[in-house]
Amino acid sequence: MTPRLTEQSKSENRSRLLDAAAAEFARSGLDDANINEISLAAGFAKGTVYNHFPSKEALFLAVVEEACQLAADGARDVSAEASTHERLRAALASDVQWASAHEAFARVLVREVLTPNPRFYPRVLEAAAPFIARIRGILVDGVERGEVRADVSVDELALVFVGFGDLALIQHWGSDGAWPALEQIPELMTGLFLDGVAPRHQKDRADGA
Numbered sequence: 431m432t433p434r435l436t437e438q439s440k441s442e443n444r445s446r447l448l449d450a451a452a453a454e455f456a457r458s459g460l461d462d463a464n465i466n467e468i469s470l471a472a473g474f475a476k477g478t479v480y481n482h483f484p485s486k487e488a489l490f491l492a493v494v495e496e497a498c499q500l501a502a503d504g505a506r507d508v509s510a511e512a513s514t515h516e517r518l519r520a521a522l523a524s525d526v527q528w529a530s531a532h533e534a535f536a537r538v539l540v541r542e543v544l545t546p547n548p549r550f551y552p553r554v555l556e557a558a559a560p561f562i563a564r565i566r567g568i569l570v571d572g573v574e575r576g577e578v579r580a581d582v583s584v585d586e587l588a589l590v591f592v593g594f595g596d597l598a599l600i601q602h603w604g605s606d607g608a609w610p611a612l613e614q615i616p617e618l619m620t621g622l623f624l625d626g627v628a629p630r631h632q633k634d635r636a637d638g639a
Contacts, residue, residue: 440482443472443474443478443482444482446472446473446474447468447469447472447474447478447479447482447483447489448489448492448493448496449472450468450469450471450472451463451468451479451489451490451492451493452493452497452532452535453471453535454467454468454471455490455493455535455538456532456534456535456537456538457534459538459541460486460487460490460538460542463486463490465477465479465480465486465489468489487550487553490542491553491554491556491557492557493535494539494554494557494558495557495558495559495560497528497532497535497536497539498557498558498559498560498561498562499560499561500528501521501524501525501528501560501561501564502521502524502560502561502563502564503524504523504524504525504527504528505517505520505521505523505524505564507520508520510571513577514568514569514571514572514575514577514578514624515577515620515621515624517568517571518565518568518569518591518620518623518624519616519617519620520616521561521564521565521568522591522595522615522616522619522620523616525561525595526595526599526612526615526616529599530612533603536599537603540596540599540600542554543558543596544596544600558592561592562588562589562592565588565591565592566584566585566588569584569587569588569591570584577624578624590623591619591623594619594622594623595615595619598610598615598618598619599615602615
């Protein structure tokens with residue numbers, strides 16, 4: 431009984447640290463975030479973070495992984511039988527919903543993704559694996575159904591789609607919400623990703639050639 435309570439306590443402490451870390455990273459960014467401030471904000475003594483995470487970077491990656499897992503889980507509502515378009519749109523909508531609810535941290539995360547440190551960037555991608563894997567799975571199904579082209583790696587396509595979403599968020603923030611609105615992003619970027627920008631009638635002619 432005691433070990434289970436101990437594990438529960440560890441899990442609760444970890445969650446408190448992740449919440450405090452997300453707030454500190456959102457306020458100060460990765461480079462300037464203060465580990466002691468995170469420990470204190472979570473209600474612990476200075477340096478407690480290091481009982482759970484070996485470094486500030488590891489803590490940041492843990493926050494990213496949790497965020498991406500939540501975004502991936504939010505895409506489960508759409509049936510696997512739905513079209514690739516519907517499933518990708520739902521996944522991106524889940525991601526946008528999370529970013530909207532945690533905008534300050536989402537801005538820090540997107541900045542780290544788009545201005546990567548060659549040493550750190552692969553670790554950020556690894557932490558983002560839950561969401562990227564969700565997109566990859568949808569694309570694999572799409573290839574099998576003939577809804578997604580098969581001559582490009584689904585791993586590469588998944589990264590492109592996730593990048594589309596990040597760029598749309600940057601444009602939203604940079605325009606102070608003028609365009610695109612958050613609610614426009616999932617449909618707009620899914621359509622551009624799957625259909626391209628050719629006029630609809632021109633694409634139809636090409637498909638029928």
